[in-house]
Structure formats: structure tokens, C-alpha cells
Amino acid sequence: xxxxxxxxxxxxxxxxxxxxxxxxxxxxxxxxxxxxxxxxxxxxxxxxxxxxxxxxxxxxxxxxxxxxxxxxxxxxxxxxxxxxxxxxxxxxxxxxxxxxxxxxxxxxxxxxxxxxxxxxxxxxxxxxxxxxxxxxxxxxxxxxxxxxxxxxxxxxxxxxxxxxxxxxxxxxxxxxxxxxxxxxxxxxxxxxxxxxxxxxxxxxxxxxxxxxxxxxxxxxxxxxxxxxxxxxxxxxxxxxxxxxxxxxxxxxxxxxxxxxxxxxxxxxxxxxxxxxxxxxxxxxxxxxxxxxxx
Amino acid sequence: xxxxxxxxxxxxxxxxxxxxxxxxxxxxxxxxxxxxxxxxxxxxxxxxxxxxxxxxxxxxxxxxxxxxxxxxxxxxxxxxxxxxxxxxxxxxxxxxxxxxxxxxxxxxxxxxxxxxxxxxxxxxxxxxxxxxxxxxxxxxxxxxxxxxxxxxxxxxxxxxxxxxxxxxxxxxxxxxxxxxxxxxxxxxxxxxxxxxxxxxxxxxxxxxxxxxxxxxxxxxxxxxxxxxxxxxxxxxxxxxxxxxxxxxxxxxxxxxxxxxxxxxxxxxxxxxxxxxxxxxxxxxxxxxxxxxxxxxxxxxxxxxxxxxxxxxxxxxxxxxxxxxxxxxxxxxxxxxxxxxxxxxxxxxxxxxxxxxxxxxxxxxxxxxxxxxxxxxxxxxxxxxxxxxxxxxxxxxxxxxxxxxxxxxxxxxxxxxxxxxxxxxxxxxxxxxxxxxxxxxxxx
Numbered sequence: 001x002x003x004x005x006x007x008x009x010x011x012x013x014x015x016x017x018x019x020x021x022x023x024x025x026x027x028x029x030x031x032x033x034x035x036x037x038x039x040x041x042x043x044x045x046x047x048x049x050x051x052x053x054x055x056x057x058x059x060x061x062x063x064x065x066x067x068x069x070x071x072x073x074x075x076x077x078x079x080x081x082x083x084x085x086x087x088x089x090x091x092x093x094x095x096x097x098x099x100x101x102x103x104x105x106x107x108x109x110x111x112x113x114x115x116x117x118x119x120x121x122x123x124x125x126x127x128x129x130x131x132x133x134x135x136x137x138x139x140x141x142x143x144x145x146x147x148x149x150x151x152x153x154x155x156x157x158x159x160x161x162x163x164x165x166x167x168x169x170x171x172x173x174x175x176x177x178x179x180x181x182x183x184x185x186x187x188x189x190x191x192x193x194x195x196x197x198x199x200x201x202x203x204x205x206x207x208x209x210x211x212x213x214x215x216x217x218x219x220x221x222x223x224x225x226x227x228x229x230x231x232x233x234x235x236x237x238x239x240x241x242x243x244x245x246x247x248x249x250x251x252x253x254x255x256x257x258x259x260x261x262x263x264x265x266x267x268x269x270x271x272x273x274x275x276x277x278x279x280x281x282x283x284x285x286x287x288x289x290x291x292x293x294x
Numbered sequence: 295x296x297x298x299x300x301x302x303x304x305x306x307x308x309x310x311x312x313x314x315x316x317x318x319x320x321x322x323x324x325x326x327x328x329x330x331x332x333x334x335x336x337x338x339x340x341x342x343x344x345x346x347x348x349x350x351x352x353x354x355x356x357x358x359x360x361x362x363x364x365x366x367x368x369x370x371x372x373x374x375x376x377x378x379x380x381x382x383x384x385x386x387x388x389x390x391x392x393x394x395x396x397x398x399x400x401x402x403x404x405x406x407x408x409x410x411x412x413x414x415x416x417x418x419x420x421x422x423x424x425x426x427x428x429x430x431x432x433x434x435x436x437x438x439x440x441x442x443x444x445x446x447x448x449x450x451x452x453x454x455x456x457x458x459x460x461x462x463x464x465x466x467x468x469x470x471x472x473x474x475x476x477x478x479x480x481x482x483x484x485x486x487x488x489x490x491x492x493x494x495x496x497x498x499x500x501x502x503x504x505x506x507x508x509x510x511x512x513x514x515x516x517x518x519x520x521x522x523x524x525x526x527x528x529x530x531x532x533x534x535x536x537x538x539x540x541x542x543x544x545x546x547x548x549x550x551x552x553x554x555x556x557x558x559x560x561x562x563x564x565x566x567x568x569x570x571x572x573x574x575x576x577x578x579x580x581x582x583x584x585x586x587x588x589x590x591x592x593x594x595x596x597x598x599x600x601x602x603x604x605x606x607x608x609x610x611x612x613x614x615x616x617x618x619x620x621x622x623x624x625x626x627x628x629x630x631x632x633x634x635x636x637x638x639x640x641x642x643x644x645x646x647x648x649x650x651x652x653x654x655x656x657x658x659x660x661x662x663x664x665x666x667x668x669x670x671x672x673x674x675x676x677x678x679x680x681x682x683x684x685x686x687x688x689x690x691x692x693x694x695x696x697x698x699x700x701x702x703x704x705x706x707x708x709x710x711x712x713x714x715x716x717x718x719x720x721x722x723x724x725x726x727x728x729x730x731x732x733x734x735x736x737x
Contacts, residue, residue, distance in 0.1 A: 044735060045392065047368055048372050050736075132553065151546070152708050244702055255698070256695075259694050260728075261364075261365070
């Protein structure tokens with residue numbers, strides 16, 4: 001199939017059209033990223049008076065540092081948990097709401113609300129709920145014999161940030177799943193119903209496979225969200241603690257660079273993080289996409 | 295008539311002349327990290343200074359917490375947009391001192407710009423933290439505090455303890471707490487801010503006259519190594535973990551510990567250790583009970599303890615790269631700031647230490663300490679003995695990172711993953727790596 005090409009009479013005009021986007025990308029992405037790559041090979045004092053080239057020192061040190069390797073492991077766990085929970089629940093809610101006729105608008109509005117909440121605020125909300133001395137959830141957990149203390153218990157802290165990060169993302173995933181489900185032709189599900197397939201069977205054999213482009217898209221978006229945007233949640237709640245239990249890669253970049261003022265190592269970490277996400281996205285497009293029904 | 299016209303004309307001319315002069319006032323930018331009530335007090339100081347003369351206008355601006363403000367300052371410096379004065383917390387001192395080209399040391403500023411500046415007017419424990427090895431004062435002490443102990447007098451009375459006697463040793467802390475818990479006067483004995491850092495290792499070492507690091511706690515050079523994994527720290531950390539399990543001690547989180555103060559205010563914990571600058575907050579929030587004040591506890595069997603405590607808080611650094619005429623204004627403002635009246639008013643309103651002897655004496659004359667019992671605990675505690683190499687302060691680069699390491703290792707002790715000695719040893723090892731990194735970056 002040949003796509004239709006628009007031919008501009010003027011040679012310069014098309015470049016002018018894409019210029020704003022290009023400039024924004026250059027200024028806000030390419031240039032800072034180059035700076036990060038450059039300073040990851042340097043050791044500099046915070047004020048920038050002396051800078052020496054140190055080659056791969058920062059990278060070598062990172063991968064020899066057991067704390068950094070632990071942080072990678074934790075990030076993977078966090079990413080899997082948040083993505084699975086937020087996508088799973090969003091799918092469940094979308095399936096439920098798409099069966100409603102009159103009240104679906106109402107539920108959609110309610111379910112989308114949390115998306116308007118900034119990550120920092122989401123973090124604070126959950127921190128309040130789970131606060132060991134004043135939180136309502138921590139208080140209720142006592143009835144089940146759980147002494148909740150996210151200040152000391154690494155698992156508790158991890159659960160806290162997973163809950164906050166997943167809760168916030170459910171809205172986004174929900175909207176896409178709902179839109180995806182509404183575009184599944186009714187004739188298919190009706191035909192299946194006539195053939196005697198129950199709602200559950202209809203969902204698994206018809207709706208879910210047809211949703212796979214949406215699922216795939218959300219998967220990538222969610223991984224990127226977990227890798228970068230959850231920073232605010234951690235900064236507002238656990239600060240990476242206790243004892244680094246919630247120190248995921250993106251937060252470590254911040255704490256080493258902005259609190260520790262170790263620009264070199266922090267840049268090296270952000271380059272690693274960037275490569276990590278690029279690789280992941282590449283793998284997803286290369287292998288996962290093959291199994292997607294478009 | 296003619297005279298009147300003339301007079302009117304000159305007045306008009308004078309007005310015309312003075313109008314641009316008013317705009318030509320030299321602006322002095324002051325970045326600070328004092329939020330809330332403290333920030334209001336700070337703005338008042340700047341306003342009073344501006345009203346007292348007409349050549350300079352001090353423009354204070356809040357730049358976030360200490361860490362954020364330091365990072366902002368560094369970024370601004372790299373962009374050539376730095377303020378004249380910036381407030382930097384005590385643990386940022388090492389970083390600022392190493393940045394020789396960025397800083398205009400206060401002693402030099404005062405020498406160049408002709409103010410009658412006398413470093414000996416300042417309290418030695420305060421200036422000691424901020425002078426170089428030659429005795430030159432590098433930054434201007436502004437808000438300094440030292441940790442003290444607050445206790446709930448009503449809970450003490452209810453537990454059958456003497457409400458007028460503060461615990462003096464860790465042994466007292468343990469027995470008092472036990473008695474308070476057993477009698478049901480409170481659910482927990484005590485809670486403390488900066489358990490792993492400012493209080494639980496830094497002041498602990500100073501009070502027991504033990505070195506925190508080699509080379510005079512880092513004052514002697516960048517190649518200093520940490521030594522806080524001593525027996526006393528091991529003892530306290532082991533005890534704290536034990537007390538945490540027994541409910542005697544309650545951990546409130548890293549750094550200042552957001553959960554500490556509420557536990558004391560609500561009466562859940564009977565004792566609370568934190569900065570003397572928390573005084574105003576404690577008195578405002580502790581309703582329903584009377585607050586007593588005491589010094590930080592020590593281990594009774596250590597000779598010479600308590601030595602003296604060290605300070606925290608922040609100082610004002612002057613940054614390089616501005617015009618001479620502006621520095622004249624900075625010098626004048628810093629002089630104004632350290633006048634006895636301004637200092638005494640700031641000290642009494644906030645609970646920060648008076649940083650000059652004159653301000654302390656003025657507060658005495660004004661009867662402040664008599665009217666506010668316990669308000670002189672902090673100043674007595676930092677002046678208990680002449681500071682030694684181990685108790686005049688700390689100077690390590692990347693100190694904020696080292697504090698983070700200590701917080702983490704302490705959490706590992708409380709959760710039972712490590713013994714106190716393992717955690718302290720590991721903190722020393724990780725801290726030394728951080729110091730070497732700093733040394734390499736600042737050669």
C-alpha cells in the first residue's frame with residue numbers, strides 16, 4: 001500500500017513546520033542528555049571550578065557497588081508490581097464500567113479523578129493513610145495483628161509506594177482500556193453470546209485479544225511512568241528509606257546528584273537509567289509487538 | 295515671596311534628585327531557608343535594616359529547605375546569578391569551604407570594607423565551627439542551635455518522679471522511662487530527632503570528648519577519616535535498638551524525624567530530644583502539660599562527660615562575583631545583624647543561640663532567662679567546658695550524604711538486620727568512600 005505524500009512547493013516550509021518540535025527536543029532533551037553523558041565521564045566539584053576527565057570510573061564504581069545493584073533489583077520489582085496492579089485493576093474497572101449503561105459516565109468521572117492528583121500529593125495521601133502513629137489504615141491493620149511501621153520495615157515502605165504509584169496510574173490505564181473496549185464491535189460479542197459464550201468467556205476470547213494494542217501501549221507507558229515519574233511519590237514519603245529499601249534508580253539519581261552534589265556519579269546513573277529504558281522499549285517493540293493483534 | 299519660591303524650588307529639585315536616588319539604592323540579595331514563623335522574623339530583620347538607612351535594600355527570598363537552597367545557589371553560581379548572601383546549614387560548611395573561588399570569606403569582606411569587625415565578640419563554640427585552621431572566620435553565624443532535652447513534667451509527676459529533675463544520664467533515661475511506662479503516665483519513654491546523626495553520633499562524640507574523625511574532626515584537611523564507630527556509639531545504638539523493642543524509645547524517622555514531635559506533643563512519649571530552636575514549637579504545641587528542659591544525657595561512667603555539645607543551624611556566606619559597592623552594603627548589613635539588640639531579639643523569639651556574648655549579656659539584663667526558665671540550657675550546654683579538638687565541631691565534605699548513610703545504617707540496627715557495631719563499621723566504611731570522592735573532586 002502506498003501512503004499519500006503531500007508535496008510542498010517550497011523546500012523550506014516543511015522544515016519550518018517541524019522546527020518548533022525539533023527545537024524543543026533539542027533544547028529540553030538532546031542537549032541535557034548530552035551534558036549528562038559528558039559529565040558522567042568527569043569528576044567535578046559542585047561549583048564547577050575544576051573538572052577532570054575520569055573515563056569510566058563512575059560506571060565501574062556503580063557496578064561494583066552492591067547498593068546500586070540492589071537498587072536495580074528493587075526497581076525491577078517495583079516496576080513489575082506497579083504495572084501489574086495498576087493495569088490489572090484498570091482492566092477490571094473498565095470491564096465493569098463498560099457493562100453499565102446509564103451510570104457509566106458517573107463511574108468514569110470518579111475513576112478518572114485520581115489522575116488529576118500530582119504524584120507528590122498522591123504520595124502524601126497514602127503516607128497519611130499509612131502513617132504509623134496517625135494513619136487510619138495503620139490503625140485498622142492493628143486489628144489484624146500487623147504492627148505497621150513504614151519508617152523501619154522495608155517491606156511496609158515498599159507496599160506504601162507501590163500502592164501510591166499504582167493508585168495514581170489506574171485512572172490513566174482505565175481510560176485507555178475503556179476506550180479500547182468501546183471500539184470492540186458489538187456484533188462480535190453478540191454473535192458469541194448467541195453461540196452460548198458467557199460474559200467471562202466473551203471477555204477472554206474476544207475483548208481481551210482485541211485490546212492487545214492498548215495493553216501493549218499501556219505497558220510501555222507504565223514502565224516509563226514507574227521509571228521516571230514516581231520520583232515525586234518517593235521524595236514525599238520514604239525518601240528512599242528505610243535503609244534504602246525504596247531507593248529506586250530514579251530517586252538515587254536525585255539523591256546522589258542533588259543532595260550529595262556528586263554530579264559525576266549521578267550523571268552516570270541517569271545515563272544507565274536512560275539506556276535501561278531504551279533497551280526495554282526496544283525489546284518490547286521487537287518481541288512483544290509481534291504477538292500483538294492490530 | 296521670592297524666598298518661598300526659592301525654597302519651594304529647591305525642595306522640588308531635592309525631590310527630583312532624591313527620587314532617582316531612591317531607585318539607585320543598592321540591592322542586596324539574601325537567600326534563606328527559614329519558613330513559617332522563623333521566616334517572618336527574618337523578613338522583619340531585613341525590613342528594620344532597610345528602614346534604618348537609605349543606601350541599601352536587603353531583599354530576602356526563601357529558596358526552600360537547606361539542601362534545596364544550597365543546590366539552587368550552586369546552580370545560580372554556575373550561571374553567574376548568585377545572590378550576595380546565602381544561608382547554608384552547618385553540614386554544608388565543608389562543601390562551601392572547599393569552594394574557594396565561590397566564597398568571599400567574611401573576615402576578608404570585613405577587612406576590605408572597613409567595618410569594625412571583631413571576631414572575638416562571638417561565642418567561641420559558635421565561631422569555632424566556621425573558622426579555618428588559621429582562625430579566620432569564613433561565614434557569619436546567624437542561626438545556631440544545639441540539641442537539648444524536653445520533658446513532660448506532668449507525666450513525670452504522675453509516674454512519681456520529681457518533675458523538677460531532668461534525667462542527666464542514659465541510665466536515668468532508661469529507669470525514668472521504665473517508671474513512666476509502668477505507671478501508665480505515658481506509653482513511651484522518649485523520642486529523639488536526628489537519632490543517628492546530629493544527636494546520636496555527632497553530639498554524642500562531642501559530649502564524651504571522642505573524635506568523630508581524624509585530623510581534628512576534619513578541620514585539619516580533606517584526607518580526614520571517620521572514626522565514629524567507637525565504643526560509646528556502639529553502646530548507645532545497641533541500647534536504642536533494645537529500647538525500641540521495649541517501647542522505651544520510639545523511632546520517628548530519618549533526619550529530624552517527622553513523627554517525633556507529634557509523639558511528644560500528644561503525650562504519647564514523655565521525653566523528646568531536639569534542637570533548642572524547637573523550643574517555640576514545643577511550647578506552642580504542648581497543651582495540657584508543662585514542659586521541663588534538660589541537657590542531653592551522657593553515659594555516667596565516662597570521664598569528663600559531659601564535655602560540651604556542638605551546634606547545628608546555619609550561617610550566612612557571602613558569595614564572590616559582585617561589585618565592591620554592593621559588598622559595602624553586605625558588610626554593613628552583617629554588622630547590623632550581629633548587633634546585640636538584633637541578636638538578642640532573634641534569640642529570644644526563636645530559641646536559636648545568641649551568637650555574640652553581647653547578645654547573651656543583653657538577654658540576661660533584660661531578665662529573659664529569669665522569666666523563661668530553661669531557656670539558657672542550650673547556651674550553658676555548649677559552654678560547659680572549653681571546646682577540645684573533639685568538641686568544636688565537624689568539617690567533612692559531602693556531610694549530607696554521610697548523614698544519609700548513618701540514617702540508613704541505624705535503620706538496619708533497629709530492624710535487627712545488623713548489630714550496632716556492624717552498622718557503625720559499615721557507616722564508617724561507606725562514609726570514608728564519600729570523603730575520598732570529595733577529596734578527589736576538590737584537589
